[in-house]
Amino acid sequence: MTRRLFVALGLPDRVSEPLLDAMEGVPGARWQDADNLHITLRFIGEVDRHLEADIVAALSSIAFLPLEVRLSGVGHFEGAKRARAIWxxxxPNGELDLLQMRVEMACRRAGCAPVTRKFVPHVTLARLSAGSGPLESWLHANGKLAPPAWTARSFSLFESDLTPNGPIYTEIQQFP
Incomplete structure (x- = not known):
């Protein structure tokens, strides 16, 4: 049996609420549920239970101090021919970058293949399809979106279960 895993920082409700309030106004967008809002530190992918145990052990060894995280503004990721996500x-936060690097190194020590893509910390708000409406007015209206800052005191390992109605994320373990 395998599980699809990722490592992320969860968001407190006081940060999620203003994000949820902004989630409307783009026809065809698949907006995230409150439970799915997070900052991905490392996507791991499909692993068996042995590798999962090694990942948990490696992540448990990470030491970090609580760090302040702040969201400010919105944007989108472009695919080959269209926007594919709103975030x-x-x-920018050096302490978050350091935590992400430690998570990456722990995953490599556990036996995961390296991720070479540059870390771009963000919170995915919606996924877009070819049928999604224009983004410009939404991006303009929400360009100054800035929920309150918070102090991250832990990160978590999550399972991502893909369903026809979108992914369901389940926290497996929290690492203080």
Missing amino acids: AAVE
């Missing part, structure tokens, strides 16, 4: 931006 809230995470302000």
Whole structure:
């Protein structure tokens, strides 16, 4: 049996609520549920239970101090021919970058293949399809979106279960 895993920072309700309030106004967008809002530190993918145990052990060894995280502004990821996701931006943060690097190194030590893509911290708000409406007015209206900052005191390993209605994320373990 395998599970599809990723490592992320969860968001407190006081940060999620303003994001949820902004989630409307783009026809055809598949907006995220409150439970699915997070900052991905490392997508791992499908692993068996042995590799999962090694990942948990490696992640447990990470030491980090609580860090302040702040979201500010919105944007979108482009695919080959169209936008594919809308996100809230995470302000540049050296401590978050360091935590992400430690998570990456722990996953490699556990036996995961390296991720070579540059870390772009964000919170995915919606996934878009070819039939999704125009984004410009939404991006303009929400460009100054800035929920309150928060102190991240832990990160978590999540399972991502893909369903026809979208992914369901389940926290497996929290690492303080």
